[in-house]
Amino acid sequence: MSESITLLQEIEHEMRELRHRIHANPELGYQEVETSQLVAERLLKWGYQVTRGLAETAVIGTLKKGTGTRVIGIRADMDALPILEKTGLPYASRIPGKMHACGHDGHTVMLLAAAYALAHDHPFDGTVHLIFQPAEEGLAGARRMIQEGVLKQFPCDAVFAAHNMPGYPTGKLGFRAGPFMASADQVNVTIHGKGGHGAMPHLTVDPVVVCASIIMALQTIVSRNVSPQEMSVITVGAVNAGKASNVIADSAHMLISVRALDNTVRDRLEHQIKQLIHAQAQAFGASAEIDYSADYPLLINDAHMTRFASQVATDWLGPDEVLNDIAPFNGSEDFAYFLQQCPGCYLIIGNGDGEKSCMAHDPRYDFNDEILLRGAGFWVKLTEAFLPLKP
Ligand SMILES: [Zn+2]
Numbered sequence: 001m002s003e004s005i006t007l008l009q010e011i012e013h014e015m016r017e018l019r020h021r022i023h024a025n026p027e028l029g030y031q032e033v034e035t036s037q038l039v040a041e042r043l044l045k046w047g048y049q050v051t052r053g054l055a056e057t058a059v060i061g062t063l064k065k066g067t068g069t070r071v072i073g074i075r076a077d078m079d080a081l082p083i084l085e086k087t088g089l090p091y092a093s094r095i096p097g098k099m100h101a102c103g104h105d106g107h108t109v110m111l112l113a114a115a116y117a118l119a120h121d122h123p124f125d126g127t128v129h130l131i132f133q134p135a136e137e138g139l140a141g142a143r144r145m146i147q148e149g150v151l152k153q154f155p156c157d158a159v160f161a162a163h164n165m166p167g168y169p170t171g172k173l174g175f176r177a178g179p180f181m182a183s184a185d186q187v188n189v190t191i192h193g194k195g196g197h198g199a200m201p202h203l204t205v206d207p208v209v210v211c212a213s214i215i216m217a218l219q220t221i222v223s224r225n226v227s228p229q230e231m232s233v234i235t236v237g238a239v240n241a242g243k244a245s246n247v248i249a250d251s252a253h254m255l256i257s258v259r260a261l262d263n264t265v266r267d268r269l270e271h272q273i274k275q276l277i278h279a280q281a282q283a284f285g286a287s288a289e290i291d292y293s294a295d296y297p298l299l300i301n302d303a304h305m306t307r308f309a310s311q312v313a314t315d316w317l318g319p320d321e322v323l324n325d326i327a328p329f330n331g332s333e334d335f336a337y338f339l340q341q342c343p344g345c346y347l348i349i350g351n352g353d354g355e356k357s358c359m360a361h362d363p364r365y366d367f368n369d370e371i372l373l374r375g376a377g378f379w380v381k382l383t384e385a386f387l388p389l390k391p
């Protein structure tokens with residue numbers, strides 16, 4: 001197994017330090033000013049043509065070698081989360097309430113390390129666009145980049161991205177063709193009742209009771225309206241109403257998160273949720289206002305590109321390091337917007353599954369430095385395989 005890439009080994013120490021520096025200075029979506037500056041400086045130094053200005057803080061590094069016309073795009077996300085870090089690490093966040101709890105610091109540095117190796121060795125024939133994207137966490141940086149024309153300005157034959165994944169063995173590369181990450185929709189519900197004195201409920205329409213009934217009834221959509229073979233999740237994540245025990249509120253609010261791994265199921269959920277909420281509210285003499293917004297789309301990996309990427313991993317590392325047909329995830333990912341426009345593959349890199357492993361978005365989460373070179377090396381191997389030299 002010829003895993004090591006000498007150039008990457010030479011810069012491993014520097015790249016770990018850089019990862020820690022980014023980790024200590026997390027920036028939220030569309031505010032990745034220092035992070036993108038740091039990325040752009042290095043890309044320029046290594047001879048990349050650098051484009052900035054898309055989606056506030058995006059950076060695109062372009063490198064062309066040979067005369068080939070094929071183009072590959074590789075994307076990394078750069079944003080942190082509004083979380084108070086509790087890792088106790090020497091390089092923990094210096095900014096209270098902001099934290100790299102999803103490992104995007106690692107994604108950024110993996111792609112930078114690959115950029116170094118591709119610029120200094122590893123001949124290929126064609127063009128590589130390294131896309132450093134802002135605001136993956138809920139703010140749809142990918143959608144904004146596409147709306148601002150990233151794939152028109154930098155057309156790609158295929159696009160790829162990876163996520164570090166806790167709960168999977170360190171460094172294993174995981175692939176799945178087809179639907180891989182769930183769609184995410186958010187429903188903002190207001191129940192309008194009729195407020196009044198808490199001692200005289202018969203003169204009111206209590207929106208809290210209406211909400212309680214709706215919340216219980218919503219559970220039956222997943223259990224009774226969607227096939228047990230299909231994944232679907234409805235979570236009422238927030239309920240707000242009233243301020244005092246002896247006052248019946250005028251209205252109540254709920255925020256609901258909806259996930260699916262199939263667009264037909266997604267449509268079905270929307271229809272059932274709206275119908276159920278309106279009917280329930282009406283049954284109690286209340287009314288409902290529903291703002292149903294589509295967040296991230298279903299992430300669908302192209303079958304051919306997934307097979308290609310998995311084969312590159314197997315040729316490089318051997319079959320034991322590659323997991324094929326892994327189970328899809330209920331989480332969502334805005335790389336889905338890129339995959340709506342261009343064939344490609346989103347893969348995972350195991351972040352470790354030991355006792356210390358915790359979920360991403362946990363205040364104790366940290367990207368595993370052991371997988372830095374694995375991720376960077378894969379991007380190098382993938383680029384070489386996608387843009388092969390002429391025989
Ligand atoms: Zn995340």
Ligand SMILES: [Zn+2]
Pocket residue numbers: 102103104136163
């Ligand atoms: Zn993430």
